Amino acid sequence: MYTTNKKKLFISIIAIIFSSLTCIAYAERVDDLIDAQKEVKKNTQSKKEKLSTQKRELAETRDAITMGKKEYERTCSLCHGIDAKGNGVYAFELTIAPPDLTLIEKKNYGVFPFSNLYKIIDGREEVHSHGARDMPVWGDRFNSESWLDTNQRNSETLARGRIFELLLYLETIQK
Numbered sequence: 308m309y310t311t312n313k314k315k316l317f318i319s320i321i322a323i324i325f326s327s328l329t330c331i332a333y334a335e336r337v338d339d340l341i342d343a344q345k346e347v348k349k350n351t352q353s354k355k356e357k358l359s360t361q362k363r364e365l366a367e368t369r370d371a372i373t374m375g376k377k378e379y380e381r382t383c384s385l386c387h388g389i390d391a392k393g394n395g396v397y398a399f400e401l402t403i404a405p406p407d408l409t410l411i412e413k414k415n416y417g418v419f420p421f422s423n424l425y426k427i428i429d430g431r432e433e434v435h436s437h438g439a440r441d442m443p444v445w446g447d448r449f450n451s452e453s454w455l456d457t458n459q460r461n462s463e464t465l466a467r468g469r470i471f472e473l474l475l476y477l478e479t480i481q482k
């Protein structure tokens with residue numbers, strides 16, 4: 308009788324130890340699963356954030372191109388023409404014919420010379436080594452017009468922004 312009880316006790320203790328071990332192992336597995344789930348959630352969230360940043364950037368670029376197009380039509384088309392091919396209403400009054408702005412990339416071996424064009428349009432820095440400049444200096448003009456902005460932003464930043472938008476637009480109309 309005594310030995311059977313001892314045996315039973317022994318078996319129960321073994322059983323308790325075994326089930327506790329199983330429980331611990333299971334709990335660890337559940338923890339791992341929860342961690343993995345959290346990781347997946349974090350990754351999807353950062354992917355979503357990245358995607359929405361890309362979308363916003365794309366929308367901003369589109370916006371800038373639209374602004375550039377409006378600026379072009381208002382400021383440049385009189386000489387360079389609405390289609391930018393150099394036949395604006397003032398073109399015939401100029402000693403130098405306004406060039407076709409849709410061929411810039413082609414003339415430059417397939418590369419749109421962003422920073423060089425920036426300097427040409429800004430005009431405050433001499434780019435052509437010879438000849439009189441028939442085109443107005445837009446850097447000065449845009450800078451002096453900046454008082455129109457009610458947000459009191461830096462006038463130089465605004466002038467740069469207008470030229471930058473013009474360039475983004477010009478890039479889209481290259482042949």
Ligand code: HEC
Nearest residue numbers: 382383386401403404405406424427428440441442445473
């Ligand atoms: C008063 C007429 C006139 C207006 C307005 C004008 N341009 Fe010009 N543009 C010219 C002429 C003329 C040239 C030829 C180069 C020169 O004057 O030295 C030229 C040259 C250029 C060039 C150089 C192209 C090349 O192939 O080298 C660019 C770029 C340009 N203009 C962009 C613009 C932009 C952008 C605007 C509007 C902000 C503008 N122009 C407004 C007359 C004008």
